[in-house]
Amino acid sequence: MAESKKIDKSKLSKKQLKKLRLKRKTYILGGIVALLLIASLIAPMLTPWDPYATDPLNMRAAPSAEHIFGTDYLGRDVFSRVLSGARTSIFATLVLVIISFVIGSAIGIICGYYGGFVDNILMRITDILLSLPQLVLAVAVAGMMGGSLTNALIAIGITSWTSYARLARSHTMRIKQLPYIDSVRMTGSGDLNILLRHVFPNLIGSMLVNATLEIGTTMLSIAGLSFLGLGVAPPAAEWGSMVSEGRAYLQLAPWTVFAPAASILVAVMIFNYFGECVCDLANMNEV
Amino acid sequence: MKKLLSTAALSILTALALTACGGDTGTQTETDASSASVSSEGETAEAEVEEELVETDDIIRVGQSVGNTNLDPHKEYFGWNDCTYGLNEALFKVSDDYTVEPWIAESAEMDGNTWTIKLKDGVCFSNGNPLTSQIVIDNLKRAAEVNNRFVAFKDWEFAVVDDSTFTITTPSVYVTLPNDLSDPSLSMVDLENTESFETNPICTGPFKVETFDPGSGDITLSRNENYWDGVVVLAGADIKWITDDESRLMAMQNGEIDCYPNVTSSAAEIFAIYPDMYDLVTVPSARIQYYMIHSRVPESVREAINLIVDKEEIVAYLSGATIPAVGPFSTEVPYGKAEVPETNVEKAKEVLEADGYTIGADGFYQKDGQPLTINLSTNTMGGRFLDDVAIIMNQQLAAAGINSSIYQVENADQYISSGDFDIGFYSMVADKAGDPYYFLDAILRDDVYLDCMGYDNQEIQDLLQELLYEEDADKRAELANEIVQITVDENMFGWVGIFNKTTVLAKGVKGFAETSPFDYYGLTASSSLPQ
Numbered sequence: 001m002a003e004s005k006k007i008d009k010s011k012l013s014k015k016q017l018k019k020l021r022l023k024r025k026t027y028i029l030g031g032i033v034a035l036l037l038i039a040s041l042i043a044p045m046l047t048p049w050d051p052y053a054t055d056p057l058n059m060r061a062a063p064s065a066e067h068i069f070g071t072d073y074l075g076r077d078v079f080s081r082v083l084s085g086a087r088t089s090i091f092a093t094l095v096l097v098i099i100s101f102v103i104g105s106a107i108g109i110i111c112g113y114y115g116g117f118v119d120n121i122l123m124r125i126t127d128i129l130l131s132l133p134q135l136v137l138a139v140a141v142a143g144m145m146g147g148s149l150t151n152a153l154i155a156i157g158i159t160s161w162t163s164y165a166r167l168a169r170s171h172t173m174r175i176k177q178l179p180y181i182d183s184v185r186m187t188g189s190g191d192l193n194i195l196l197r198h199v200f201p202n203l204i205g206s207m208l209v210n211a212t213l214e215i216g217t218t219m220l221s222i223a224g225l226s227f228l229g230l231g232v233a234p235p236a237a238e239w240g241s242m243v244s245e246g247r248a249y250l251q252l253a254p255w256t257v258f259a260p261a262a263s264i265l266v267a268v269m270i271f272n273y274f275g276e277c278v279c280d281l282a283n284m285n286e287v
Numbered sequence: 288m289k290k291l292l293s294t295a296a297l298s299i300l301t302a303l304a305l306t307a308c309g310g311d312t313g314t315q316t317e318t319d320a321s322s323a324s325v326s327s328e329g330e331t332a333e334a335e336v337e338e339e340l341v342e343t344d345d346i347i348r349v350g351q352s353v354g355n356t357n358l359d360p361h362k363e364y365f366g367w368n369d370c371t372y373g374l375n376e377a378l379f380k381v382s383d384d385y386t387v388e389p390w391i392a393e394s395a396e397m398d399g400n401t402w403t404i405k406l407k408d409g410v411c412f413s414n415g416n417p418l419t420s421q422i423v424i425d426n427l428k429r430a431a432e433v434n435n436r437f438v439a440f441k442d443w444e445f446a447v448v449d450d451s452t453f454t455i456t457t458p459s460v461y462v463t464l465p466n467d468l469s470d471p472s473l474s475m476v477d478l479e480n481t482e483s484f485e486t487n488p489i490c491t492g493p494f495k496v497e498t499f500d501p502g503s504g505d506i507t508l509s510r511n512e513n514y515w516d517g518v519v520v521l522a523g524a525d526i527k528w529i530t531d532d533e534s535r536l537m538a539m540q541n542g543e544i545d546c547y548p549n550v551t552s553s554a555a556e557i558f559a560i561y562p563d564m565y566d567l568v569t570v571p572s573a574r575i576q577y578y579m580i581h582s583r584v585p586e587s588v589r590e591a592i593n594l595i596v597d598k599e600e601i602v603a604y605l606s607g608a609t610i611p612a613v614g615p616f617s618t619e620v621p622y623g624k625a626e627v628p629e630t631n632v633e634k635a636k637e638v639l640e641a642d643g644y645t646i647g648a649d650g651f652y653q654k655d656g657q658p659l660t661i662n663l664s665t666n667t668m669g670g671r672f673l674d675d676v677a678i679i680m681n682q683q684l685a686a687a688g689i690n691s692s693i694y695q696v697e698n699a700d701q702y703i704s705s706g707d708f709d710i711g712f713y714s715m716v717a718d719k720a721g722d723p724y725y726f727l728d729a730i731l732r733d734d735v736y737l738d739c740m741g742y743d744n745q746e747i748q749d750l751l752q753e754l755l756y757e758e759d760a761d762k763r764a765e766l767a768n769e770i771v772q773i774t775v776d777e778n779m780f781g782w783v784g785i786f787n788k789t790t791v792l793a794k795g796v797k798g799f800a801e802t803s804p805f806d807y808y809g810l811t812a813s814s815s816l817p818q
Contacts, residue, residue, distance in 0.1 A: 233693050233695055250533065
């Protein structure tokens with residue numbers, strides 16, 4: 001069996017081989033992403049210590065067998081807080097990406113399909129939002145609304161849907177020119193039917209690719225707002241706010257910053273790499 | 288009856304109490320119900336033994352956590368920052384032991400409702416113009432116009448006696464007037480010749496403004512060549528506004544600045560590692576860290592909260608930033624004698640259970656099926672650690688069965704103005720000038736900014752009124768203690784910690800008011816860099 005596979009491989013063209021490798025890489029990364037998601041989902045069950053329990057006798061303790069990532073300035077176990085923070089950081093990101101995806105796609109499809117006045121208005125709004133620096137706008141909005149995870153998500157969400165809208169619109173405009181849409185229309189299908197059954201399925205691939213690419217950026221934005229004190233309310237654990245809390249002790253207890261910072265780095269890298277692989281695979285399929 | 292005394296009016300109050308820490312500065316005190324005075328007699332001998340000061344070409348670089356967007360000393364609290372730059376001076380100043388001393392003024396004598404204030408000879412502005420009584424009066428009137436804190440001055444009567452003497456007549460006896468006139472916001476400005484109060488006020492301090500960038504808050508100062516009080520050692524100063532605690536720490540470490548006040552406890556730990564490079568000076572400050580409990584919180588819950596909160600533990604977490612507080616004032620002063628119940632979680636539970644609270648399935652108290660959740664509103668104002676105190680309290684309350692949630696904002700105004708909190712954290716200078724009235728009035732008087740907790744206690748209002756007019760030091764202390772005790776008994780506040788003020792200076796740098804408990808003193812004529 002192994003031999004036949006080998007023979008098959010040798011018969012493949014360079015391009016096919018590359019595609020195969022890419023596919024395998026994507027599956028592996030997909031598996032890692034799935035593991036990360038499952039781990040963060042069950043994280044509260046895995047924490048060796050209460051992530052919120054302060055301990056005045058154990059403040060800023062260096063990493064040890066008891067506390068593998070050490071303790072923070074209030075004596076809380078950093079490993080437990082990193083695990084607990086994973087759920088907040090990762091799931092808040094996914095929630096925001098999914099909501100932005102749905103809203104952005106819906107607006108983009110409507111604009112692309114109907115055009116005209118609605119398209120003009122919505123696209124000009126999109127242009128305005130795209131012209132603003134995303135994080136600066138998010139900081140301003142979150143600052144006005146007050147610090148909370150929901151407010152931070154709203155603040156980032158105000159601009160994050162625009163890229164989906166732009167992409168969905170251009171794809172819809174292309175798809176609606178295709179002959180099969182005319183044929184469907186001639187059968188008497190309504191707009192909703194055409195959009196849901198014939199337009200949306202044909203653009204969801206590239207939209208999903210865009211969504212996976214956005215995960216890393218969104219995660220960094222949420223961590224950034226939390227770092228500035230505009231994200232989760234204390235004492236909740238979130239990677240960005242943990243970096244912020246530990247910053248004052250960077251020279252005395254660097255582990256309080258390194259552990260959450262490394263978690264952000266690794267998670268963002270995994271999601272970005274996964275997104276890029278999905279993107280490359282999608283491009284290769286199109287070609 | 289008028290008598291000449293030689294110490295601050297309110298130093299009478301504090302001197303009696305601070306016998307343990309206050310040294311005799313060659314002054315005589317005499318208490319009299321209807322008169323008091325402040326004068327600078329006896330300073331000459333002290334001055335004679337001082338090291339002779341010599342002008343240098345040195346420029347000191349200072350990092351400030353709070354900066355100015357405006358230099359007008361009379362507006363808001365800009366005068367406090369100006370004062371740290373050595374730009375402006377008030378009539379009086381408060382010494383390290385909380386006694387009021389003359390600064391620009393030579394003496395002040397009280398006779399009934401009237402204070403007679405005499406200015407020192409030769410005081411002049413940085414442009415060389417002399418300071419006169421009329422200018423002082425005009426300055427005080429301007430402060431009353433542009434700053435709500437001094438609106439009461441509008442009811443005062445001012446009269447010029449001669450070029451260096453004037454009188455202030457208040458509607459009633461005003462014992463603490465020199466204390467209040469020591470506020471740097473009541474500094475003297477050459478009103479006629481100042482072209483821009485916002486960017487270049489002409490004042491009497493040892494330094495004058497060279498450049499000021501309101502955007503960054505950075506200021507370049509140069510020596511006031513016309514300084515009235517002797518030699519100014521430094522040629523100038525660069526004040527950098529660095530709001531971030533860690534950035535100030537690193538600026539000091541990389542030699543970008545020569546000193547900075549309000550060092551955080553974590554930074555102090557780092558500087559302490561290198562005693563040959565830095566001088567670290569820590570003194571108890573006059574700033575209190577406390578929480579307000581809203582009247583909407585049931586009485587039993589208020590009592591339970593104060594029995595649960597363990598100040599010693601909070602102070603331990605803050606690693607030397609504060610010392611445990613009993614009341615708002617230091618226990619060293621006669622008006623700092625409140626009796627606060629010890630931490631007792633078991634008793635707190637008994638109090639709650641006696642009021643019908645029971646532990647629910649979630650492990651937290653509830654009453655009649657309604658969960659008990661306390662909203663802890665805190666702010667992240669730099670160097671105050673109120674957010675950390677909220678987190679620690681959140682855990683202490685949770686361990687005792689009281690659920691709480693933290694609402695964190697950047698500025699306390701957001702919950703003080705709305706009164707939307709169960710527990711609101713705050714920090715302010717409690718002992719501004721050796722007298723309890725300023726603080727008690729600021730937090731307890733009806734309709735003041737901090738009257739946001741919904742209490743209506745006539746007894747406190749009456750006592751405050753009594754304190755306002757009381758002239759006897761012992762009785763003032765008694766009244767203050769009585770007022771604070773009511774707040775303790777009613778569980779209106781939780782007095783958490785009194786801050787330490789830590790200043791770091793590069794080895795050999797001297798004179799950034801490092802021994803003063805007050806935030807608003809800094810550069811002086813004798814500030815110097817190592818030679």
